[in-house]
Amino acid sequence: MAVINGRKAAVIGCGFVGAASAFAIMESGLFSEMVLIDANKEKAEGEALDISHGLPFSKPMQIYAGDYQDIADAAVIIVTAGAGQKPGETRLDLVKKNVGIFKSIIPQIAEVNKDAIMLIVANPVDVLTYAAWKLSGYPENRVFGSGTTLDTARFKYLLGQHLSVDSRSVHAFIIGEHGDSEIAAWSSANVSGIPIHDFCEMRGHFEHEKAMKEIADNVKNSAYEIIEKKGATYYGIAMSVRRICEAIVRDEKTILPVSSIQHDNHGISDVALSMPAIVGKNGVEGTVPISLNENEEKALKLSADTLKSVISETML
Structure with a gap:
């Protein structure tokens, strides 16, 4: 396992929530490195480029699209990946789709990084937090959701x-x-x-x-x-x-x-x-x-x- 870099964040899922979160994190100046991962690599590359172009107005930071190997030393892993909530659909309607997605994503995270804090943002966040805890083998204090x-x-x-x-x-x-x-x-x-x-x-x-x-x-x-x-x-x-x-x-x-x-x-x-x-x-x-x-x-x-x-x- 890689040595954790306390100034590195990873965002998994570059839809509306993932991209907006990556932008907010860049603006915060908390991290000096951020990797974006998405099933659609080009989407992640586009978001990384777009956000990077604002760095002259913010703090120095390395922002790039990557794959799961690139999160081995990330201190905070933010998981926003999942199907979005459609008009008229409750958060709990999403559950089966997104637990299926997590069964693919979470073991890949745990395989390369056992020492990060995993922040679950995808909905329904409570069920997916529980799923991430079970699927990752992380201690429960280090896997939690954005919740309420x-x-x-x-x-x-x-x-x-x-x-x-x-x-x-x-x-x-x-x-x-x-x-x-x-x-x-x-x-x-x-x-x-x-x-x-x-x-x-x-x-x-x-x-x-x-x-x-x-x-x-x-x-x-x-x-x-x-x-x-x-x-x-x-x-x-x-x-x-x-x-x-x-x-x-x-x-x-x-x-x-x-x-x-x-x-x-x-x-x-x-x-x-x-x-x-x-x-x-x-x-x-x-x-x-x-x-x-x-x-x-x-x-x-x-x-x-x-x-x-x-x-x-x-x-x-």
Whole structure:
């Protein structure tokens, strides 16, 4: 096995999400080398060239198209490869197609590199994170998914809009599946330490139940709306990928709602889903307790059961 180069990233899959993620990573200045891999080598070459031409405006970096041998020393391997979500299709509709693709891709990664952090971005991300863990033989702290990092950003953005406050001052999580059974964890949501309902009332909002339902539904349906309007979502997730890479490369120990293997977390085990987790140079260093009310607990268990049934159907 090659010695890991901490300044090298690999992006596998150069569709909309992979290409946008590669661009966001180039802009971040976190890495000095990035290899792009796609089943269509010319697509990867074109993306590498296009992004490289902007380097005079950014930081020095070597960006090129390659094959699996080229990822042997990569520190972070970002897997976006898979069939995209079509209009009207749920994320879980994709599962069988994409598990099949992973059965081809993941063993090829593990064959050349056992020491990287593998970040799964392809959908349905929770099932594919579980599949990647099983197929790769990686320790579970080093294979995890982007999970509800983007959903949580959407949640904060919409709450910021609703309350006319900077979304970075909003502390709230979407947990569970990245998809239709996701849970808005309202009971722990706050704005700079002020409970969410109290802050709403400070801003003249009193119809909490109505607003909660509307905002949570908007978060859940954001991707469907964007896909309907422009065919695919990629900028938001690319910025989420960049954020997760920052946490890893800088060993930030940032708390992010990534999709990781659960162990008796709120009674949930042996499934990958999103809970707040500490992310640093070793990947997921542990999950963080989150206070949930009875309805949220029930919804979280239901979300886990939904994912487990999909996993068992795909016979992983």
